[in-house]
Amino acid sequence: MDDLDLEKLRTPLAMPSYPEGFRSGFACFVGRPNVGKSTLMNALVGQKVAITSTQPQTTRRTVRGIVHREDSQLIIVDTPGLHKPRTLLGERLDSLVRSTLVEVDVIGFCVPADEPIGRGDTYIARELAAQRDTPVVAFVTKTDRTDRAGVAKQLVAVEQLGEWADVVPVSAESGFQVDTATGVLCGHLLEGPPLYPVEDLTDEPEEMMVAELIREASLEGVRDELPHSIAVTVEEMLPREDTRPGREMLDIYASLYVERPSQKAIVIGAKGARLREVGSVARRHIEALLGTKVYLDLRVRVAKDWQRDPKQLRRLGFDQQT
Numbered sequence: 001m002d003d004l005d006l007e008k009l010r011t012p013l014a015m016p017s018y019p020e021g022f023r024s025g026f027a028c029f030v031g032r033p034n035v036g037k038s039t040l041m042n043a044l045v046g047q048k049v050a051i052t053s054t055q056p057q058t059t060r061r062t063v064r065g066i067v068h069r070e071d072s073q074l075i076i077v078d079t080p081g082l083h084k085p086r087t088l089l090g091e092r093l094d095s096l097v098r099s100t101l102v103e104v105d106v107i108g109f110c111v112p113a114d115e116p117i118g119r120g121d122t123y124i125a126r127e128l129a130a131q132r133d134t135p136v137v138a139f140v141t142k143t144d145r146t147d148r149a150g151v152a153k154q155l156v157a158v159e160q161l162g163e164w165a166d167v168v169p170v171s172a173e174s175g176f177q178v179d180t181a182t183g184v185l186c187g188h189l190l191e192g193p194p195l196y197p198v199e200d201l202t203d204e205p206e207e208m209m210v211a212e213l214i215r216e217a218s219l220e221g222v223r224d225e226l227p228h229s230i231a232v233t234v235e236e237m238l239p240r241e242d243t244r245p246g247r248e249m250l251d252i253y254a255s256l257y258v259e260r261p262s263q264k265a266i267v268i269g270a271k272g273a274r275l276r277e278v279g280s281v282a283r284r285h286i287e288a289l290l291g292t293k294v295y296l297d298l299r300v301r302v303a304k305d306w307q308r309d310p311k312q313l314r315r316l317g318f319d320q321q322t
């Protein structure tokens, strides 16, 4: 325990062991609205949907789901811009979309089996062709909505739209080829360790996410002074009672732990100014991610040398990763 390397735990969150040849990485789904991206993603992820912002890479993205397999871990990221037809079908893809397409290891391009290919599909296909460094798997979705001949015809049509690493027919509704879809995507990941521990994300994904957002905000500007000394726990997350419809509010009580009183002073700042800023930045991010108004009660506590104390580590949620 004493030799626990927290840096390692964080990026990536370490798991005890993983099989040789294990693959891990990121994917995103693109396609015009209503083609079944979200449904397919949920089908791939199954029960293990986890919304989190914990981000082993440099740029923060919202993780929509994580597919855990024995031989691989596929992390599906969400790109807000990809869901906005105006952005996607407009004159250009915005930079967020472009940067996501470049950052992920594999892109899933969705075209429904039961609709003729239209301008929207062609436009996206052209844009994807420009992503030369990232493999694109084309999915012909909603195959349950047409017959075999219809699916075959659409497979040919999609094939001709661009240079795809694979073209896979799939139905999220019936489950047809869902495992194959996962397998094909995972086949494009690089060898590497799991980036997220299974239990953490399935247990309390939202608390984890909130804690991570607070930790991120608290490190802003003091990374050099307090590189690994801050841990955050979320004590309680409760919907506020007696709110009027449309004015729902989530009360979040969180503690921010530092190791020494001197660090506490840094985090709090002169007359509490820094802590207020941390709270307000974190709150904005939490609200954006959870889609609800948030009241954030943030306390700074000193947990003396928490990095060296097994009990403290357990309390701060690091025990499962050792």
Ligand SMILES: Nc1nc2c(ncn2[C@@H]2O[C@H](COP(=O)(O)OP(=O)(O)OP(=O)(O)O)[C@@H](O)[C@H]2O)c(=O)[nH]1
Binding pocket: 031, 032, 033, 034, 035, 036, 037, 038, 039, 040, 083, 141, 142, 143, 144, 145, 170, 171, 172, 173, 174
């Ligand atoms: N029959 C059938 N319906 C599906 C399937 N996949 C998705 N749908 C339906 O198609 C509609 C659109 O699915 P979504 O997953 O929301 O599509 P999307 O591409 O994420 O849509 P946007 O969020 O608007 O971009 C929903 O009504 C789904 O229930 C499928 O495999 N079979």
